[in-house]
Amino acid sequence: MYRNLTDKEITQLKLQGNLAYDWSTVFVEEPFCADTLRGNTYDGTVRIGVLSSDRHYDGDLTLREGIYNSTLCNCTIGNHATVHNVRMLSGYTVGDNVVLFNIDEMTCTADPHRLTWLEPMNENGGRRILPFSGMTIGDAYLWARYRGRKAFMQKLEQFTYDTLDSAEGYYGHIGDNCVVKNTKTLRNVAVRSMASDPTRIDSCIALCDGVVGYGCNIEYGVIAERFLLGEHVHLEFGLRLNDTVVGDNSTLARCEVGNSVIFPAHEQHHNNSFLIAALVMGQSNIAAGCTIGSNHNSRTADNELAANRGFWPGLCSSFKHSSRFASYCLLAKADYPAELNITLPFALVNNNVAKDQLEVMPAYWWMYNMYAMDRNSRKFAKRDKRVIKAQHIEFDNLAPDTAEEILHGMELLRGWIAQAENGVVFADGMEKSKRKAVILKASEGLKAYEDMLVFYAMKTLANNQCPAGTCPGAPHEWLNIGGQLISQPDMETLITDVENGTIGSWQELHERMDNLWKSYPAQRQAHAYGILCHLAGVESLDGKVWQLYQQRYNEILNYIEEQKAASRHKDDINPYRHMTYWDADEQAAVLEQ
Numbered sequence: 001m002y003r004n005l006t007d008k009e010i011t012q013l014k015l016q017g018n019l020a021y022d023w024s025t026v027f028v029e030e031p032f033c034a035d036t037l038r039g040n041t042y043d044g045t046v047r048i049g050v051l052s053s054d055r056h057y058d059g060d061l062t063l064r065e066g067i068y069n070s071t072l073c074n075c076t077i078g079n080h081a082t083v084h085n086v087r088m089l090s091g092y093t094v095g096d097n098v099v100l101f102n103i104d105e106m107t108c109t110a111d112p113h114r115l116t117w118l119e120p121m122n123e124n125g126g127r128r129i130l131p132f133s134g135m136t137i138g139d140a141y142l143w144a145r146y147r148g149r150k151a152f153m154q155k156l157e158q159f160t161y162d163t164l165d166s167a168e169g170y171y172g173h174i175g176d177n178c179v180v181k182n183t184k185t186l187r188n189v190a191v192r193s194m195a196s197d198p199t200r201i202d203s204c205i206a207l208c209d210g211v212v213g214y215g216c217n218i219e220y221g222v223i224a225e226r227f228l229l230g231e232h233v234h235l236e237f238g239l240r241l242n243d244t245v246v247g248d249n250s251t252l253a254r255c256e257v258g259n260s261v262i263f264p265a266h267e268q269h270h271n272n273s274f275l276i277a278a279l280v281m282g283q284s285n286i287a288a289g290c291t292i293g294s295n296h297n298s299r300t301a302d303n304e305l306a307a308n309r310g311f312w313p314g315l316c317s318s319f320k321h322s323s324r325f326a327s328y329c330l331l332a333k334a335d336y337p338a339e340l341n342i343t344l345p346f347a348l349v350n351n352n353v354a355k356d357q358l359e360v361m362p363a364y365w366w367m368y369n370m371y372a373m374d375r376n377s378r379k380f381a382k383r384d385k386r387v388i389k390a391q392h393i394e395f396d397n398l399a400p401d402t403a404e405e406i407l408h409g410m411e412l413l414r415g416w417i418a419q420a421e422n423g424v425v426f427a428d429g430m431e432k433s434k435r436k437a438v439i440l441k442a443s444e445g446l447k448a449y450e451d452m453l454v455f456y457a458m459k460t461l462a463n464n465q466c467p468a469g470t471c472p473g474a475p476h477e478w479l480n481i482g483g484q485l486i487s488q489p490d491m492e493t494l495i496t497d498v499e500n501g502t503i504g505s506w507q508e509l510h511e512r513m514d515n516l517w518k519s520y521p522a523q524r525q526a527h528a529y530g531i532l533c534h535l536a537g538v539e540s541l542d543g544k545v546w547q548l549y550q551q552r553y554n555e556i557l558n559y560i561e562e563q564k565a566a567s568r569h570k571d572d573i574n575p576y577r578h579m580t581y582w583d584a585d586e587q588a589a590v591l592e593q
Helices: 007-015 137-145 150-164 364-368 370-382 400-418 442-460 488-499 506-536 543-572 584-591
Strands: 002-004 026-029 041-048 055-058 061-064 066-068 071-077 082-086 099-107 179-191 200-202 206-212 217-219 223-229 234-236 240-246 251-253 256-262 266-268 274-280 305-307 323-325 348-352 357-361 425-427 437-439 478-481 484-487
Touching: 055 099, 061 082, 061 099, 071 082, 137 150, 137 240, 137 256, 137 478, 137 506, 150 488, 150 506, 364 370, 364 442, 370 543, 400 425, 400 442, 400 478, 400 484, 400 506, 442 506, 442 543, 478 488, 484 488, 484 506, 488 506, 506 543
Parallel strands: 026 041, 041 071, 066 082, 082 099, 099 179, 179 200, 179 206, 200 217, 206 223, 217 234, 223 240, 234 251, 240 256, 251 266, 256 274, 274 305, 305 323, 357 437
Antiparallel strands: 002 026, 055 061, 348 357, 425 437, 478 484
């Protein structure tokens, strides 16, 4: 319970260098220790929690708990906070056990209707959204993506203002146990933090108009304006970020990223990489020198790049907008001269300058880099250290979304193979160019795609006996909503329920997403069963067909282990990989860390 200061306390505070424009608007909680407030200025309504004379340790930095040499305006300070040398703290609610040290400006507007919108995916602002504390990556994607559903857009905007008007979604908030130090500017920023998953902001230049999720680290020269960060996001080493949504478990450093929506598990931490006006659906890596964006091919900045999960462009690659990529596209180092529409998943893409042709090898990961494919399916889940998992994420690279892409790729390959010219398989529609794309190893890729589908389906059904009589999942598109896979019919129902008022808030929308995630394993099994039925050309599987699939699954498992060992063996026998070590013992000691 807050109370006013007594005359005796006011006299002591004045003697300790404190100044207030109106002492009647300064409130404190019991037990109050006046000795913890020194050299401060108070303006407007200021509420101060319980403070003691204990010390707070942050690495080698030792600070006394309390508020020192700071200016506070219309703010609330939580219990056991440590606030030192904050030249202006205005409009913020600061949680318990927070450290604020050496900050020039930390201010927030009091009116949520005056907050700044961010403009993701498209530089002309046509996909703008207004982030709030508690917004998931899926929320941001829904708002940015479904612009053609005007009633849906109006409802989401109203949901957001309702949330911002409540304490839950308010921008000017610093969560418990957060550390912010040696930072020039924080303006209109909500920082989510708690004892079990604290956030740290250290040595930043400026953070403006954004939301920082739980467990984030933002350090060393970062400038971020108009942004939304999921949980456990790392921004580091001179990053420049604007108008961008960054998914959980992602790292951005030493690069420039703007006007983008990035799903979870994205890596981009090399100098000179450039990502603008893009949708990247996670589990992705942007290499050094890679240039994506601001290479517009129309009279306005309205182009976009869209890449499904697993996007991996090579060193110093550049792309034209607008382009689109299927899941797990690996692009060889090149300056790609025209817009691309790569419809084959798990493909290797190359611009062969000598032959002046675009080359695409389907199922490259499965055929030639099984070790990396297997590792990628495991490492993202292993690295997920989130305490609060509000954004549900499918980490497996073979899942309903990629399975449907593979089915589509098989249909395309069959048509292109049937029209092959002198043994060469050409593809239509993959590049905005007069030259045709060449499909490498088309027949091998078709066989690999079928093996991938069998592996996906049998792995999903592995704990079941022959599921004869089970109703197969109907064929339909699966949508990646911030990392969570949702069937097209379920997505349509969700949107309709928002439009008609059945879903009336972001909280209720999140509850629907939670329920869909709970039903996802059963839906995935039905989908896997439907894949097997489709491949077998039957409506249901009998015992004989099931046994054939079990046999083939066992053969595929043996193939996977052989290919994993073979792809790893390429590194082991490479003499250039060994030559920097004195002997095998040194190499083993270094690489086993």
